[in-house]
Amino acid sequence: MPETWDYTLSVPNDLRAVTICRRTLRLILTMHGLIGLADTAELLAAELVSNAVRHTKGAAALRVRRSPEGVVWIGAWDADPVPPEPPGSLETVTDREAGRGLGLVAACADCWGWQPSTRFGNRGKYVWCEVGVA
Template structure:
């Protein structure tokens, strides 16, 4: 399939507060990236989406959403959740060997060119949007 990465596009996936949202997000993201000829980004993108959606589902009681967009050669992956509090600051990935928790934002920071967050309302609910931009090369 030829690459169609010159067009801008965006997909959003609304998610319930359920751990099954994590594999559903990964599979949906894999399908989107494959359809646009961005298969070389799938492994890293799936890791990032898993961490963002896991944090959204584990640390809030409300719904969540995954957003994936492509514009001007930049792949942005983000997750909205119902908790308006900022995400935990990233730890050093080297110090997380064997850690079961606390590695989400560190992995996102390690894999992405840039990342950030901002408060955001969705369907009348307050929350936050945590996002990152992946290197395409």
């Protein structure tokens, strides 16, 4: 059975938080012997956290955990309870300047979704994705 773990990094509504989350995620994966996932996981986390800080006004959080089945779950929480807009196919969004994030997530992750969530008494949502460990 794989080792399980769960990390949460709370971040302010600041685009610099995206880089901090990416680097923290890479360190987590490296320390747990999962460096092979780091590039894909960084891309996914960057898209999720970027959406959280660009499209909302409050704080955000990155949560990363590994399930007993060995799946790595990456989620970004934000204070806006409104569901994300469904992504277009990657082919339809590649020429646009914005709006590609969830298309990349859908294309690169094994699965993705969102769920309502409350943190510290604030209503919001988690937008999450899963990456299997090969």
